[in-house]
Amino acid sequence: xxxxxxxxxxxxxxxxxxxxxxxxxxxxxxxxxxxxxxxxxxxxxxxxxxxxxxxxxxxxxxxxxxxxxxxxxxxxxxxxxxxxxxxxxxxxxxxxxxxxxxxxxxxxxxxxxxxxxxxxxxxxxxxxxxxxxxxxxxxxxxxxxxxxxxxxxxxxxxxxxxxxxxxxxxxx
Amino acid sequence: xxxxxxxxxxxxxxxxxxxxxxxxxxxxxxxxxxxxxxxxxxxxxxxxxxxxxxxxxxxxxxxxxxxxxxxxxxxxxxxxxxxxxxxxxxxxxxxxxxxxxxxxxxxxxxxxxxxxxxxxxxxxxxxxxxxxxxxxxxxxxxxxxxxxxxxxxxxxxxxxxxxxxxxxxxxxxxxxxxxxxxxxxxxxxxxxxxxxxxxxxxxxxxxxxxxxxxxxxxxxxxxxxxxxxxxxxxxxxxxxxxxxxxxxxxxxxxxxxxxxxxxxxxxxxxxxxxxxxxxxxxxxxxxxxxxxxxxxxxxxxxxxxxxxxxxxxxxxxxxxxxxxxxxx
Numbered sequence: 001x002x003x004x005x006x007x008x009x010x011x012x013x014x015x016x017x018x019x020x021x022x023x024x025x026x027x028x029x030x031x032x033x034x035x036x037x038x039x040x041x042x043x044x045x046x047x048x049x050x051x052x053x054x055x056x057x058x059x060x061x062x063x064x065x066x067x068x069x070x071x072x073x074x075x076x077x078x079x080x081x082x083x084x085x086x087x088x089x090x091x092x093x094x095x096x097x098x099x100x101x102x103x104x105x106x107x108x109x110x111x112x113x114x115x116x117x118x119x120x121x122x123x124x125x126x127x128x129x130x131x132x133x134x135x136x137x138x139x140x141x142x143x144x145x146x147x148x149x150x151x152x153x154x155x156x157x158x159x160x161x162x163x164x165x166x167x168x169x170x171x172x
Numbered sequence: 173x174x175x176x177x178x179x180x181x182x183x184x185x186x187x188x189x190x191x192x193x194x195x196x197x198x199x200x201x202x203x204x205x206x207x208x209x210x211x212x213x214x215x216x217x218x219x220x221x222x223x224x225x226x227x228x229x230x231x232x233x234x235x236x237x238x239x240x241x242x243x244x245x246x247x248x249x250x251x252x253x254x255x256x257x258x259x260x261x262x263x264x265x266x267x268x269x270x271x272x273x274x275x276x277x278x279x280x281x282x283x284x285x286x287x288x289x290x291x292x293x294x295x296x297x298x299x300x301x302x303x304x305x306x307x308x309x310x311x312x313x314x315x316x317x318x319x320x321x322x323x324x325x326x327x328x329x330x331x332x333x334x335x336x337x338x339x340x341x342x343x344x345x346x347x348x349x350x351x352x353x354x355x356x357x358x359x360x361x362x363x364x365x366x367x368x369x370x371x372x373x374x375x376x377x378x379x380x381x382x383x384x385x386x387x388x389x390x391x392x393x394x395x396x397x398x399x400x401x402x403x404x405x406x407x408x409x410x411x412x413x414x415x416x417x418x419x420x421x422x423x424x425x426x427x428x429x430x431x432x433x434x435x436x437x438x439x440x441x442x443x444x445x446x447x448x449x450x451x452x453x454x455x456x457x458x459x460x461x462x463x464x465x466x467x468x469x470x471x472x473x474x475x476x477x478x479x480x481x482x483x484x485x486x487x488x489x490x491x492x493x494x495x496x497x498x499x500x
Contacts, residue, residue: 051203
């Protein structure tokens, strides 16, 4: 099996050199956010194959672990957007309140909160993951999602409200 | 957002987590293949799609994947006793082998060290195996003796079985149980169509996708030299139902359809059209000398990715290649 493939070109060798170090970081990032290993493996493969494409382009970016995690975040966004589209075909999304004026001051039980997060729809999960698990600011999220700041903020508010309903409903 | 947001408790910094070693090894292989394949495709003009399924490495539908207490020793043992060829392996940061492959005949035996943290334990740790692996060999008695000499326990001595095979059962030093078998001569289980099976030493690969078994004197490969390989591919595809995938040279297309090792090589407008054969010889150095002695011409043998090759012509000018496997 080995020996038949020609040598990778030099810029590809850099990717192979960091593979062992970068793989657990990328996989760890994804599995802790999507929650299941099969999906995490699929997305991890997509990340590295995207890196293969990237390093072969004339103006190749510097591919390091941070760059790969950035690609992993794009893949996560794509993944949940695909899921969101699939679900919309099945059922109309129930109207959700847009405002979250009521201040919420609790100390979250983090393990329980993660369970609640996994039960939310893809759009809400995506918004909360970028905002809270990844710790992105609203402007950073807006860039990642390709939306306006205002629209992004509305997404987060809606997702927080959905999370809170689920969290408190579960606790009751 | 207010300063105090309870959801901030969800923050999850990067925490590396090693994936399944088999997954890591497969993905590395895909990356290596993708990185090295950039130059080898027919270029953007190709009309023949090579999808993942077509370019994936061909292998049997089932492959054994063993957990062993000492993977490096096991690789050496299986290579030795079953006349295997060690393939790629992946060492984990802690020194364990996360994945190793051994080619045995037309199958791939995969194995890895124990990973108790993932529940992957060797038979010696579990108190026995529940699975036996059937391995076809050229000579059951010789393999059984080799296994015994190398520390295996022979559970059942070689004997002719009513289902048309000579068979023995051995437990290797790593606790795995093997049913070592070969078809009995003249039995229905020994079809003439598969004579190459018990001859793993003669296995060679022209590409990652294809594998054939040949002996000295056999035709190994056919190359159709044509002006435009895409046109030939369309023509033969329509006529015969053959399919093609990107070959190992520019303007090369590998035949995938029939049970035949061959490819198209586009040599440009006006190039003479012919089919050039590649013959398997036991000793390429001696064969090249013989070609010259017979009045033909031959280049010096060159080591190619698939083995040794020399470009020759006979004493009337008919061109051909000679081929000898790189190992074995």
